[in-house]
Amino acid sequence: MRALLIVNPNATSTSPAGRDLLAHALASTLTLSVAHTTHRGHAAELAHHAGTDGTDLIIVHGGDGTVNEVVNGLLGPPSDAPLPHVPFAVVPGGSANVFARALGVAADPLVATNQLIDLLATRQRRRIGLGSCGDRWFTFNAGLGLDAAVCKRVEDHRERGVAATSGQYVRSAIRTFFTEKRSPARLTVALPGAEPIDGVHYSFVSNTSPWTYLDERPVHTNPGTSFDTGLGIFAMRTMGVIKSLRTARNMLAEGGDPTSPDLVRADDVDWIRITASEPMPLQLDGDYLGERDDVEFRSVPDALDVIAPAAE
Known part of the structure; x- marks a missing residue:
């Protein structure tokens, strides 16, 4: 399974060592590419591209702002016709991580990574509703x-x-x-x-x-x-x-x-x-x-x- 890990290196609770550990763990079961965001809106750009290049899974390691960017980049504006999209997963990395916690994802990034690996092994996934406001989606x-x-x-x-x-x-x-x-x-x-x-x-x-x-x-x-x-x-x-x-x-x-x-x-x-x-x-x-x-x-x-x- 081809996966893209989108990392916000400036997220509150991430560290270089922690990011390396979780990327290594994910790479043991996935064909993993890693992309670090460099500017506002970059996560949306990465997600949009991944949604069209054959990527099978997008994983976000960052806070709620990064998650929101990825969702909007992946789905496009709510006014557009719904398009097929790749599944999405989140490994918490921000200060609040409301979306991840509401999904039942563990707060600790390494625990959440192992949780994700187990979910992939058992093919567990959910389809959830979102909110829209004008040309933007919101998750929580x-x-x-x-x-x-x-x-x-x-x-x-x-x-x-x-x-x-x-x-x-x-x-x-x-x-x-x-x-x-x-x-x-x-x-x-x-x-x-x-x-x-x-x-x-x-x-x-x-x-x-x-x-x-x-x-x-x-x-x-x-x-x-x-x-x-x-x-x-x-x-x-x-x-x-x-x-x-x-x-x-x-x-x-x-x-x-x-x-x-x-x-x-x-x-x-x-x-x-x-x-x-x-x-x-x-x-x-x-x-x-x-x-x-x-x-x-x-x-x-x-x-x-x-x-x-x-x-x-």
Whole structure:
């Protein structure tokens, strides 16, 4: 089996020695080529080429941003007719690795590599749904507003050499929350079969659950959402500190199932449209994409073949 290993050498939790070990292990069972990304968008270019040159498997060793690039390069824009594509696997290498963890992939890269070898030997794979937004795919999460502003803040810090740790995300989220708290509600959420809901301060769109992690602790916004369902929407109509803290506590609780009179939530919908009274930050899989005032998120079932454990 011909395989391409796409490596982001700048990913948070990768090292040259670790990359060599996992490449050696994979090469023992695969005809392996290794490509290191050198610039933004390079992973998408490599995946697009691999999808047309007879490669049988694409493996990504990097974080969620690299995974998103590869998925978009492999599949092409959602508006295009679906094309056959090679299976996809991920070996975690970033700071959060939400997509890999949601698939049941081990957090340790070497353990995940051995897990992948075992899955290939037993021919296990899954077909999962993805989310789309305009001309881009997302694998686990998107949002317009608060979470995208946090992603931008963290990206700005990374460009200045500050590591994207869980602590950095928490500090950025707190600062962004109290900055936005003084702003009026600017979002309106439209869902299938319902009247548009205005007065929304911030919203998260999920393609699986957990939505993200705080170190080892999962954060649940839409526990009824998975790779086998539609999208989840979590939208708050308050910035009150006490109410927000109660909701956050529910999100972090074991088996969290957040509810609130101020919360707009649905766990399995085909599409979500969010409009804003002025342009707001947009993010897909933690990647800041600029500002938008009208976005539509769609669920696309059975969009991607992945080498991963069977769904629980």
